Amino acid sequence: MSKKNKTLKQLISFLNASPTPFHAVQQMTSRLVESGYQILNEEDSWQLEAGGRYAVTRNDSSIIAWRMPEDRSLSESGFRMIGAHTDSPCLRVKPNPEIHKHGYYQLGVEVYGGVLLAPWFDRDLSLAGRVSFVNGEGELTSALINFETPMAVIPSLAIHLDREANSGRAINAQTFLPPLLGQSDKKPDFRELLKTQLEKSGESVSRVLDYELSLYDTQSAALIGLEQEFIASARLDNLLSCFMGLDALLESDSGEGVLLVCSDHEEVGSMSAAGAQGPMLEQLLERLQPEAENRSKMLARSMMISADNAHGIHPNFADKHDANHGPILNKGPVIKINANQRYATSDITSSKFRMLAVVDNVPVQEFVVRSDMGCGSTIGPITSAEIGVKTLDIGVPQLAMHSIRELAGSEDLVNTIRVFSRFFQLRTV
Incomplete structure (x- = not known):
């Protein structure tokens, strides 16, 4: 090589x-x-x-x-x-992010930096960052977390319901961006989701306190172009x-x-x-x-x-x-x-x-x-x-x-x- x-x-x-x-x-x-x-x-x-x-x-x-x-x-x-x-630039998860509407489980997100928002729609997203928690011994500690697998998506609105979409649509960061995580009959507990993920990685977790988490695209970085002259990531x-x-x-x-x-x-x-x-x-x-x-x-x-x-x-x-x-x-x-x-x-x-x-x-x-x-x-x-x-x-x-x-x-x-x-x-x- x-x-x-x-x-x-x-x-x-x-x-x-x-x-x-x-x-x-x-x-x-x-x-x-x-x-x-x-x-x-x-x-x-x-x-x-x-x-x-x-x-x-x-x-x-x-x-x-x-x-x-x-x-x-x-x-x-x-x-x-x-x-x-x-x-x-990315989308960060809010402190109280749980949104439960029409049977869907969504997360409230905040824009970090000067994000070009349109490309975030319809991507296979995951979550990663740092979580602070009380461990099994009652001590405050923190650990990095990365779900790795696709677990969220921000679906676009169908063009049939917005005929002017290709003529220019302003993206409302508050209402357009909450991603779908799944379906649920009741409002889920996001910190419990984090606790479960931490325990899977071997951490002893009594209670999740706070976090700094970002959504990210799970598509791998790649070399592209006829001669692989470009790096896409x-x-x-x-x-x-x-x-x-x-x-x-x-x-x-x-x-x-x-x-x-x-x-x-x-x-x-x-x-x-x-x-x-x-x-x-x-x-x-x-x-x-x-x-x-x-x-x-x-x-x-x-x-x-x-x-x-x-x-x-x-x-x-x-x-x-x-x-x-x-x-x-x-x-x-x-x-x-x-x-x-x-x-x-x-x-x-x-x-x-x-x-x-x-x-x-x-x-x-x-x-x-x-x-x-x-x-x-x-x-x-x-x-x-x-x-x-x-x-x-x-x-x-x-x-x-x-x-x-x-x-x-x-x-x-x-x-x-x-x-x-x-x-x-x-x-x-």
């Missing part, structure tokens, strides 16, 4: 096993441990060694993994950082960047300080204890370099690549792009630029990326939003402002961003990992 095919197989496995940020962090943690990384607890005192490999999580949904420099201090080496986010934004950053981290043999941070809650603004606008990364850097002057020197010698997928030009809607800045799938990673600092790219950071890409003949594209349209943002400007590190915003081009099933290029995956690996090996940034 070629290296590319092996990487694609690993990616598909990662995507399928990561229906929520909790599961994504669990998968990433497992790979780090297999590669010799030590998982630290924020509550403990740390004894770090030169060249040591470490990782720490917060809320089970954000993770930072890093390697200490081997022959220089952190203030001399700085960090080569890659940042991404673990969350994706849920949550490519932004688990694809998490995977590429982790793969580059594990492959690189740099003796310099390298760091990967994958934060939760980007799709809803990043303002949380585990989000990029929260203190997680800053607090870690303070622990690693407590003295203020040396920490400032460390950050001055550091650089962050914020990796979040970019808008590829859609052949059916090409007028939605600036004519000179329409990235194409499989034509290389995209440097994202915005004059109003919605992206943190500068000419210095973009030039460094271009120089790295040339080494492996990796093509590079650019994205600038049309001047008459608003621009999205990433963790790049947030991280740059929070810790004062020079930053570049890049992304793999994709189509159908924020849909339940997105599309990216398989060649872009391997090319971007190559550039990330070069970045991690830099002596100076």
Whole structure:
């Protein structure tokens, strides 16, 4: 099996096993441990060694993994950082979700992030996330849960009952989206359903208290296209960047300080204890370099690549792009630029990326939003402002961003990992 095919197989496995940020962090943690990384607890005192490999999580949904420099201090080496986010737009289950109408058992759901809602209809859905409960010993604990099999669906209304459906139908998030779970003569108890599922996985459960659960599409990630040049999957934004950053981290043999941070809650603004606008990364850097002057020197010698997928030009809607800045799938990673600092790219950071890409003949594209349209943002400007590190915003081009099933290029995956690996090996940034 070629290296590319092996990487694609690993990616598909990662995507399928990561229906929520909790599961994504669990998968990433497992790979780090297999590669010799030590998982630290924020509550403990740390004894770090030169060249040591470490990782720490917060809320089970954000993770930072890093390697200490081997022959220089952190203030001399700085960090080569890659940042991404673990969350994706989805439908979250409400705290009191039970709906019983006309003999059907449904769940109340809440929209998380900027979801493209129409593709969620008529899909085979399941549930996954984290559940907090009282165990058999009376202790508060939590566990991840994944029903895996299709158990829910949001049926479309037949066109016979809505003749204008193809002319444009506004989707009411409150009334259109509650999925069907089955049929019942009485209102079921959703927490009892969770209790049963937890017990099947070996947990001792006295009472389910609360949860953070999401619906997800059970269809497997896949390679599609005449030459299998496309990756089709849920949550490519932004688990694809998490995977590429982790793969580059594990492959690189740099003796310099390298760091990967994958934060939760980007799709809803990043303002949380585990989000990029929260203190997680800053607090870690303070622990690693407590003295203020040396920490400032460390950050001055550091650089962050914020990796979040970019808008590829859609052949059916090409007028939605600036004519000179329409990235194409499989034509290389995209440097994202915005004059109003919605992206943190500068000419210095973009030039460094271009120089790295040339080494492996990796093509590079650019994205600038049309001047008459608003621009999205990433963790790049947030991280740059929070810790004062020079930053570049890049992304793999994709189509159908924020849909339940997105599309990216398989060649872009391997090319971007190559550039990330070069970045991690830099002596100076």
